[in-house]
Amino acid sequence: MLSKNQIAMLIIVGSSLTSACVFAETDSPTSIGPGYAVPRTVDQMLSIDAQRALMNEQRLLLEEQRKGGFGRLSSTTENRIEPAEVKAPKPSEIPVQIDLLGIFGIGSVLQADVEINGSRYRYKRGYELPVGVGNDFRYRLVSINTPCISLSDTNGTPRKVCLSRTSL
Structure with missing residues (x-):
């Protein structure tokens, strides 16, 4: 329990804090120069x-x-x-940049390095998907026939990509 002295001290501190808060809220803004007031x-x-x-x-x-x-x-x-009347833009597919970087291997065991929108993938003959990607990957390998490869996307659209002259 609190003693009478502690209760009296608590009342004095509480009342002084309350009066200080009321004074600060009702006080007018301080002027920092002619025509300027600080809120x-x-x-x-x-x-x-x-x-x-x-x-x-x-x-x-x-x-x-x-x-x-x-x-x-x-x-x-x-x-x-x-x-104002706003015309909705026509939905369009973002163009995909596919580059064949190289075809390598011996005999029928061929691999192809392909760059799709700046990301590199390695396809192996006999496998549809590149090494290390899941079934949700968009492009599937159809064939590797030097100097070109054939891919199809998830819509079934075929794409043929060949080595550039600088790659040969």
Whole structure:
């Protein structure tokens, strides 16, 4: 249990902290120069920041509308903004870069090093998938016939890739 002296000390400290908090919140902002005031609370700073951001966004929107972008002003007195017509881009497949780096081996035991979009893979004759990849890999080996290889992707589209003259 607390003694009477400890309770009295606790009351004095609590009341002084409470009065200090009330004083700090009701105190006016400190002036750092003519026309400038330092905000005292986080709420005031957030409010100022939000007002500045809103004004900046409204200014940018009006500039874009004058240029004919983002939206256009409606003819009503409310000055509502209607979205401009936006055409969705056509879906297109990203082109795949496939290069045959080399074919090597003896007799019918051939291997081919292939670079697909910057990643290197090694195919072995008789195996569809490159060494070390899983069944979800997109490109399957169809054949190795020097100086070319044939691949097919998961859609069944055939691709024939040959050694370049600099590789021969």
